[in-house]
Amino acid sequence: MNRIDNADNEPKTNRIEAAERVFEYGYRDKEKKEKGARSPFQVDRDRIIHSSAFRRMRNKTQVFGVFTLDYYRTRLTHSLEVSQIARAIASILNKKYYLNIDIDLIEAVSLAHDIGHPPFGHLGELIINEELKKATGGECGFEANAQNIRILNFLEKKFYDSKNNKIYGINPTLKTIDGILKYKMPYSLSDKKKHFIYDGDIFILERLHGKDFIQYLKNFSRLLNDAKNKEARENFFEASRCIECQILNAADDIAYATHDIEDGIESKLIDLGGHFKVNKYIKNEKIAVQVDNFFENLRNIFNRGESSMYRIKVKTDLKEFFSNYISKFILNIDLENRKNIAVRMKSKFNLEIPIDLGDDSYKYAVVWKKGVNLEISALKQISYTLVMENREILFNRYKAEHMVRSLFEVFSDIKNIKLYPDDFNELYESGFYGGFGQYGFQVMCADYISGMTDMYAMKLYSSLFDAGT
Secondary structure, eight states: OOOSSSOOSSOOOOSSOTTOBSOOSSOHHHHHTTBTTBOHHHHHHHHHHTSHHHHHGGGSBSSSGGGSOTTSOBHHHHHHHHHHHHHHHHHHHHHHHTOOOOHHHHHHHHHHTTTTOOTTHHHHHHHHHHHHHHHTTTSOOOOHHHHHHHIIIIITOOEEETTTTEEEOOOOBHHHHHHHOOOOOBGGGSOSSSSOBOGGGHHHHHHHHOHHHHHHHHHHHHHHTOGGGHHHHHHHHHHTSOHHHHHHHHHHHHHHHHHHHHHHHHTTSSOTTHHHHHHTTOOOHHHHHHHHHHHHHHHHHHTSOOOTTHHHHHHHHHHHHHHHHHHHHHHTEEEEEHHHHHHHHHHHHOOOOOOOTTSTTTSEEEEEOTTHHHHHHHHHHHHIIIIITOHHHHHHHHHHHHHHHHHHHHHTSGGGGGGSOHHHHHHHHTTTTGGGGGGHHHHHHHHHHHTOOHHHHHHHHHHHHOTTO
């Protein structure tokens, strides 16, 4: 029987109660009506699925976007695939180590992990962050993972508190939020480039880990943001993620490393000679070997001779090829006791993260076995070099960048407030953005643009700037 450090057969109770939600604002009675019908995590999952932000992901870029054919993956299909992979990982770890990782919780965090992504993928995220920092003198920034939390807690507009004239989001459980929180570094203590949460959500970190954790961040933020200490920063992010977040991260890596390449082959951006171009940029010999192995296997699929069903056979072989990769990656995920990581952090960086390692959610680290991390790195490099840096994709990225910057310029000017939809006008007039002081309007601009689909952003840009529309 497989155990880790004599883990008990009996499932343990986490420090955070399963039903504990981010806010208590007078809607407990509504939630009590169905008490027992669904678990708190099933409620979270269902609210996420029924949210408008979730539906909008169908027209948000994964890699190819609306400029290309319509059968490629979007943020929505990617999230569904991540959910399926993450559930499989959690089920295997539960059986292997007698754990009690909640599958509904895994599904909820997987479905919501990209819900805050703006139009045009990571490019849109980068541009909105740059423009918002410029418009606020560096006081505010934008980050997609942080925006996930903002959407779930506020922007989805599920509940209205008439007594206090406030709107709230889906009011998720703290554990669902924790499962999505990949980067537990407040914006004001970060390098302000990427990988942070908004300062308004620091209270969540305190709810999860206590005041000592916040003080720790203040004491060591300078070291963790030092470009010379990238390893310490990455170790901090890894060590502060709960097991559900780690499983999500692993599933996201698997989906990204396989499915985006599958779309790349389908679109003919990746061909049999691609390894020559990829290997020019790889310095790690072990990763270069994995790149060569990938293209050799790909060559075998395409060189199996002509037949009346050749094209169909290639398609089915490619499906099996990537399915085998996914299965291999899932089956080679394991757990390591977090105490080992804590010892390394203490000895190497003199950093002792104040997180309760006795809590089931933080006791273990998810690790790769048998060098599959090298294979995943190789697939990511192939995707980046041959897909993301493809000339056609770069043309589209240039167009997208111009659109996002132009939209931000228009909607960050308070003189254009009447160009916003009525609900945003009401939010602003009711003081919803008052907590941002003089920069509330600019933050609303970032919320509005980041919530757009690729198609909506293109239509709005055309309405504003194309004389013929």
